[in-house]
Amino acid sequence: MQIPxxxxxxxxxxxxxxxxxxxxxxxxxxxxxxxxxxxYLDAVGAVGFIESGGAKSFGGRDLAAWTMRLDAQREQFDxxxxxxxxxxxxxxxxxxxxxxxxxxxxxxxxxxxxGVQVRTCADAQRxxxxxxxxxxxxxxxxxxxxxHLRYDGGTIDxxxxxxxxxxxxDRARRQALFAAFVPLWTALNGRGEADSPxxxxxxxxxxxxxxxxxxxxxxxxxxxxxxTDVEHWLVQVLAAWRDASPADPIEPWDFRYINGAxxxxxxxxxxxxxxxxxxxxxxxxxxxxLTQLGVVFDLEPRPDKSPLAYSDFLxxxxxxxxxxxRPIARVLGTYPAGGLFSLNELVHENGHAVHVSAIHTRPAFxxxxxTLFTEAFADVPSWSVHEPAWxxxxxxxxxxxxxxxxxxxxxxxxxxxxxxxELRMLRDPTLDPNAVWTDITHEYLRVVxxxxxxxxxMRVQLAGNPGYMVNYGLGALLTAEIRAxxxxxxxxxxxxxxxxxxxxxxxxLRYGSERDTxxxxxxxxxxxxxxxxxxxxxxxxxxxxx
Numbered sequence: 001m002q003i004p005x006x007x008x009x010x011x012x013x014x015x016x017x018x019x020x021x022x023x024x025x026x027x028x029x030x031x032x033x034x035x036x037x038x039x040y041l042d043a044v045g046a047v048g049f050i051e052s053g054g055a056k057s058f059g060g061r062d063l064a065a066w067t068m069r070l071d072a073q074r075e076q077f078d079x080x081x082x083x084x085x086x087x088x089x090x091x092x093x094x095x096x097x098x099x100x101x102x103x104x105x106x107x108x109x110x111x112x113x114x115g116v117q118v119r120t121c122a123d124a125q126r127x128x129x130x131x132x133x134x135x136x137x138x139x140x141x142x143x144x145x146x147x148h149l150r151y152d153g154g155t156i157d158x159x160x161x162x163x164x165x166x167x168x169x170d171r172a173r174r175q176a177l178f179a180a181f182v183p184l185w186t187a188l189n190g191r192g193e194a195d196s197p198x199x200x201x202x203x204x205x206x207x208x209x210x211x212x213x214x215x216x217x218x219x220x221x222x223x224x225x226x227x228t229d230v231e232h233w234l235v236q237v238l239a240a241w242r243d244a245s246p247a248d249p250i251e252p253w254d255f256r257y258i259n260g261a262x263x264x265x266x267x268x269x270x271x272x273x274x275x276x277x278x279x280x281x282x283x284x285x286x287x288x289x290l291t292q293l294g295v296v297f298d299l300e301p302r303p304d305k306s307p308l309a310y311s312d313f314l315x316x317x318x319x320x321x322x323x324x325x326r327p328i329a330r331v332l333g334t335y336p337a338g339g340l341f342s343l344n345e346l347v348h349e350n351g352h353a354v355h356v357s358a359i360h361t362r363p364a365f366x367x368x369x370x371t372l373f374t375e376a377f378a379d380v381p382s383w384s385v386h387e388p389a390w391x392x393x394x395x396x397x398x399x400x401x402x403x404x405x406x407x408x409x410x411x412x413x414x415x416x417x418x419x420x421x422e423l424r425m426l427r428d429p430t431l432d433p434n435a436v437w438t439d440i441t442h443e444y445l446r447v448v449x450x451x452x453x454x455x456x457x458m459r460v461q462l463a464g465n466p467g468y469m470v471n472y473g474l475g476a477l478l479t480a481e482i483r484a485x486x487x488x489x490x491x492x493x494x495x496x497x498x499x500x501x502x503x504x505x506x507x508x509l510r511y512g513s514e515r516d517t518x519x520x521x522x523x524x525x526x527x528x529x530x531x532x533x534x535x536x537x538x539x540x541x542x543x544x545x546x
Contacts, residue, residue, distance in 0.1 A: 030093045033080035034363035037100045038316050040077045041366070043070035044107060045314045045330075052306060052332055054298040077104070096364030099513050103367045121145065121187050124197035131204040138188060138197060138463035142307035145184035146460070151177055157334060158184070158307060162458070163341045165253065166260030166407075167267050178253035181458065188463060189454040192434055198454075198463065199433065205466035206429040215371070215467030216423050219474050222370040222517040223529050227423070230474055233531050234420045237476070238444035240538045241413045249448045252441070252455050259410035262386065262399040263340040269395040272338035275299075275346050278394050283350060285496025286381065290350060293357040296330040308460040309333030309345055311352035311378075316366045317359060327366065329356035340407065344385045351378030354501060358509035365514035373517040375471040376478035377508065380486070383408060383479060387494040402542035409541050412476050417441060419473025421456055426467055478521065480533035482508075485524055 047070055049055060050063045061069065077100075084097060121144045123129060123137035146158035152173070156164070161177055168174045190196035209217065220227045250258055270278075276299065280290050296314055310332055317327040331349045335342040355377055359366060368374050384390045386408035388398040399407075417440050424436050437456035441447040461468040490499045508520050521529055 029080065029084050030089065030096060033077065033084060033100065034096065035318075036073065036077040036080045037103075038318050038363050038366060040070070040073040041103070041107075041313065041316045043073045045312065045316070046070075048312060049296075049314055049330060052298065053302055053304065054296070054330065054332065095514075096362065099364050099367070103513065124187065127200075131201070131208060134197065134201045134204065135464050135466075138201060139307070139460060141184060141187040142460045142463065143304060145187055146307045147303060147305065149180040149184070151180040156180075157301070157336075158458070159309070159334060159342070159345075160337045162256070163263075163335075163337045163339045165256040166263035166341055167339060168257070169264075171254065174257055175251075175253045178455070181455070182453075185454045185457045188457045189433065192432065192452075192454070194430075198457070199429070201463070202425050202433070202466060203429040206426050209426050209467070214426050215465065216426060216470050218370070219372045219470045222372045223478075223521065224518045225529075230470065231420065231423055233477060234416055234423070234473055236531055237416050237473075237534060237538070238413065238420065238440070240535050241409065241416075241541075242444045242446065244538055244541050245446060247446065250446055251448050252450055252453070255414075255445065255447055256410065259406045260341075262404045262407035265399050265403075266340050266391065266395060266397065267338075269397055270338045270340060270343050272335055272342075275335050275338060275343055278343065279346055279350050282347065282381070282384075282390075282394055282496065283354060283501075285498070286493060287498045287501035288354040288357070290353065293326070293354065294328045295350070295353045295357070296328065298330065298332045299335065301334045301336055305334055306332055309349050311349045311356070313356055313367075316363075318363060318366070324360065327356050327359055329353035340385065341411070344382050344408075344411075347385055348378045348382035351381045354381075355509050358501070358505040359512040360505075360510045361512045361514050365512040367513040369511065369513050369515065369520070370517040371468070371471045372475055373478065373508075373520060376475035377482065379475065379479040380482050380504075383483060384494040389492075390494045393495045401540060405537070405541040409538050412472075413445065415469060415472035416476065417445060417473075418456070418459060418462065418469040422462065422467050422469050477529060477531050477534050478517070480537050481521070481525060481529060484533045 043066060046058045046061070046066045047063065049058055050066060056062065058066065081097070081100070086094065086097070089097065119129075119133060119137040119140050121137060121141035124134065124141060126137075129137060142158065148155045149158060149161050151161065158181075161180060164177055165174060168177060188196070188198045193199070205214070208214075213221075216227050216230060220230050276297065283290050311329055312332075313327055314330040315328040318325055329352065331346075331353050333346060333349055335346060352374070355374070386404045388401055388404055391398040391404070398404075417437075420440055421433070421437050425431060425433055432451075433456060434451045434454050437454075438449045438451045442449050456462070459469065486500070486504065487493060490503050491497060493500045507524055511520070
């Protein structure tokens with residue numbers, strides 16, 4: 001894996017900075033703290049890259065050296081921050097200090113999905129684990145079991161299994177594929193006991209949410225509404241899907257297949273080897289050349305690889321000798337089977353990558369914005385994959401609009417269902433998760449009840465970051481709004497539009513953590529968020545047109 005030379009220059013910069021003297025004016029002290037902040041974040045990025053298995057070393061340092069550097073940079077950052085006198089700062093610097101503190105706190109809390117396993121799945125049975133350790137153990141179950149599902153005489157990973165559920169023709173084989181998840185689900189929820197690992201964890205999560213707020217609360221706050229409003233919107237979207245769907249009951253192992261005709265029709269056009277080239281071509285047509293942006297990819301399968309795809313900063317952006325060096329993103333995923341489901345996910349992850357690359361702001365804000373906006377924006381380009389015009393241009397064949405929209409929104413609606421599931425579990429963790437999931441999927445997805453099966457446990461986020469799914473489910477409202485406004489302002493972009501990246505970078509992406517979601521959307525839309533754009537899109541799936 002070749003790293004651009006300018007990245008290596010950035011990595012060396014931290015060594016030349018030192019804490020400012022005690023009598024340095026506050027403005028200089030803040031600038032010094034910001035430099036230490038970037039040096040610390042770059043060390044975090046390098047450690048995460050190596051720990052995830054992306055490389056054995058980076059920038060001439062191995063994991064041990066980077067870990068030492070990380071500790072040293074954290075000490076330097078803390079020292080610089082401790083010498084700042086808040087009473088002497090202007091409003092802009094106070095905001096910068098607060099943003100850096102939030103970023104460091106969030107990094108410290110994000111300890112469950114790192115590439116290195118600090119817990120084993122067996123640890124989930126222990127009763128002495130704290131909240132963080134129990135989540136880490138449950139995530140390990142997705143590595144130990146989810147990366148090794150037994151199916152058809154061999155083993156496959158969880159993501160491949162989800163892709164195959166869309167395209168396997170034989171119903172018995174789909175049911176067998178569904179059943180391959182049982183060891184994973186059992187590790188998380190046992191036989192549904194009140195003290196199963198998941199139920200102990202969600203009780204801890206609910207307790208933590210009462211003290212510190214939940215992901216649901218954070219998402220609501222990000223758009224200036226109450227959690228009750230979030231629940232109302234989720235139910236409204238689920239009801240719209242139900243109204244646009246046939247009345248026939250569906251077995252859970254058939255849900256993706258019945259709504260996945262587009263996946264099957266396009267399967268031969270999307271081999272695994274085509275995924276990255278198609279992504280690169282699409283983003284080039286949008287004015288975002290992934291190669292020129294220096295995006296680093298880790299897409300090869302490994303037995304101990306992260307059980308979920310993700311994108312992150314590798315290097316933060318900064319000014320060096322009066323010249324701007326953009327941030328560098330890395331993308332991790334595994335897609336051995338190819339297919340539309342995998343293609344959509346990789347386009348989503350590259351949406352994060354181009355977002356990272358576009359951030360151009362003062363160092364204190366060189367971080368992700370609200371998680372809700374971050375996940376919603378990544379779907380702005382990924383939803384294009386399901387547009388017939390996109391398919392014709394990039395795959396050479398297209399599926400009818402209704403079938404393609406059903407393939408898209410069947411997966412979106414699962415995210416909405418998981419969002420409602422987590423909202424209700426966090427509100428009352430004494431509930432049986434199987435019963436909560438059965439009620440939601442039977443009522444709105446017309447899925448045959450199977451309360452004995454914890455098939456809600458397909459998503460890693462449910463174990464590693466309770467409440468996170470709302471950023472996908474509620475985020476779909478933002479995605480639909482951003483897509484509609486972007487097309488209205490610069491024209492269609494499903495088949496490429498060279499104005500797309502520059503326009504969205506200026507409107508939304510360049511600010512990093514400087515602006516919250518509510519301000520970004522208000523500036524873009526000129527009004528509060530509404531579910532109407534998403535509800536209109538769901539109608540395109542066509543009632544009784546699976």
